[in-house]
Amino acid sequence: MKVIVDMDKCQDHGQCVFSAPEVFRLDDTGKLEYESEPGDALRDDVEEAADVCPLQAITIED
Template identity: 75%
Template structure:
């Protein structure tokens, strides 16, 4: 699984952090950071994060 975040669309709302904290974090500067190739065991959480993103900036590729 590959996680892609369109950083041009992302406005750092952080909803993804609540859905998948093992994959998405907000850094000290208030910007989103993420794991681009998380373990497949986290798929449900990552899919939820993509669903709750208000700007639909997260996509998942296999």
């Protein structure tokens, strides 16, 4: 699984962090950081994060 965040769309709302904290996090300045290739065990959490993103900036590729 590959996670892609369109950083031009992302406005660092952080909803993804609540859904998948093992994959998404906000740095000290409030900017989003993420693991681009998390294990498949985290798929449900990543899919939830993509669903709750207010700007639909997260996509998942297999």
